[in-house]
Amino acid sequence: MAFIKEENEDLKIEEAFRVNHEDTEEQTDLVALKEESEVLSEMKEEDQDFITEEKYFSCSQSESSSSRNIAQMTGTLNSHSREAYGEKPFKCQQCERSFRLNKYLKNHLRIHAEDKPFTCHHCGKSFCHKGSLKTHMRIHTGEKPYSCPQCRMKFTYKPTFNAHMKSHTGKNPYTCKLCGKSFSQKGNLKYHMRVHTGEKPFTCPNCGKCFSHKVSLKSHMRIHTGEKPYSCPQCGMNFTYKESFDIHLRVHTGENLYNCKLCGKSFSQKGNLKSHMRIHTGEKPFTCDQCGKSFRYKITLNKHTRIHSREKCPICHQCGKNFTDKKDLKNHVVTSHRGEAFHVPPLWKEFHT
Template identity: 50%
Template sequence: MNVTKEEPELVHIKEEHGDLWSNEDEEQLVVKQEADTFKVTPLDLKHDMNEPEEKMNQLLNADSPEDEELKRKKSDGSKLKRHKTNKPCEACGKWFSQKGNLIKHIRTHMGKKPYECEMCDKSFSNGSHLASHMRAHMGEKPFSCPTCAKGFSQKGNLNMHLRTHTGEKPYTCEMCGKSFSFSSGLVCHMRTHTGEKPFSCPTCAKEFSQKGSLIMHIRTHTGDKPYTCELCDKSFSNGSHLAGHMRTHTGEKPFSCRTCAKEFSQKSSLSKHMRTHTGEKPYACEMCDKSFSVGSYLARHMRKHTGEKPFSCPTCAKGFSLKGNLNMHIRTHTGEKPYHCKVCNKSFTSSSKDL
């Protein structure tokens, strides 16, 4: 990889208070701070990632002209605590001011992970990542939120959590301007623009843009319903379905129609209702010219074309394309007549009968 040489630029080294980098496991060189400035000339980056690993290792020992100058100053009795290499990674061109951090970075290219967890089979490219991982085994959560006191094993996770309180959304989509609190949210969102669906079901090969959507889908194959209502015996395959179900117990209807003010317990029910105002029918039959406002209506209609009758009577095995028709049929066996005439005392098995 080649990078065009640029004009040398002056770099001022200021005294730093405290350790900006943690490199206990790496070499720490000592040189003196100089009041003067010196020139740093970018290197030609000609490293081929396909070259032998030995050549990558040369990065750890190769000294730039600036290194030689710093070594000369060190021999003059200088005492700067950290060795500022101002050296780039020859594989990708990224610059580092500390040699130890350059070494750690090079491992990401070489695939080296010398720090192994003794409790599982995971390995890491640097010691700090292993230390963070060990907290997962020990349950240690040294970083706590000053607002709600929630604990975290990693400082980065705490920083992300804090955005839920501040409302900060630093990750912005360059294609539509939508912003997100987390980089992962932006990554998932970008797939709505690109159409990328990297997660596929091993059973039916259906593809998904988000891993969470795949996990929920897989439960349709396994029948797994890990979310259980504490007020009744119903279980659900995902948390949002349980949340919607809980509103049937509480009577809460947080979603209201802006046109007629009708309220709904689930957002999807509001979306369906809105189409009664707009007349939108986005679900079109590919076999005829009919369209429907709700996906389930299209699925029901398609059975007329296919002849499918998935609902069968447990008494006589007669099949029906609609569950409602099966329910009415079952009443012919039970004799149930739930529909009553308000004028006389006649009762009927279905509301469609003449009253």
């Protein structure tokens, strides 16, 4: 139990860092991109099935068995020709995206109409397509059907699995000219470039915060909606982000991947080890702009700033000492005034409950 409590404290500190840490946005983008690509992946797989069916028929440039069969298969062959020549005649009038088949356009239009008839009974999230709901359910079941034959890593989504497989080839043909970082996919390089340009075209309508990618905004909106789609099957705790959920699971498994080389203490998160190292280095990067006092952790700075603000602080009615939060006041009463008889004023009830 002591281990779990300590890990929970680590998670609280890390969660405080996660909200404002710009470096985590790119990680959130990559995770959210998996779910964002569900519909597209479904369409591609459906497209592939259609192509497989078409292999039973001849192309318009090949000989066919009879003129009657050609007439019956005209629609299929036309579709096959469009596939061969890359034609996409069905165009969305709202976003100008084009599709090879009319049924794909109809599926796509649900996005603009916000028609999401398929709802998850676990978290209430809705989807345009049944296949997307089926894929989403893997988050709750923990199913990872795609396994790498080389390193045995498992993946929830096929696009992520395919991208991972490219990592074994060592080929990253798309290179950033500014920093030299390479990518296996052109789209990832495109997203990466926004790190250098500072472009953040997606704005939250509630708080005005801007994001580089649409999926980051989508993930951020959970803060306002209160949505926590990731539920721990062991203790029932719910999480806003999958990263936090994955880290939390290590509390139950006892897995600590990151060890301090100075004192041997281990942590489940790399960020917690980095924060811990400040104890040894004496680094205090968070400074109060009003009094100049420095702190190791941002959460401690936030707590400190309440002293300068006009926020109502709990007061010990035995000695008149002020505290920044109720927890500190309770600890003070237990340690400093244990066994003392004193009158409990009405205000104490407010801070005690």
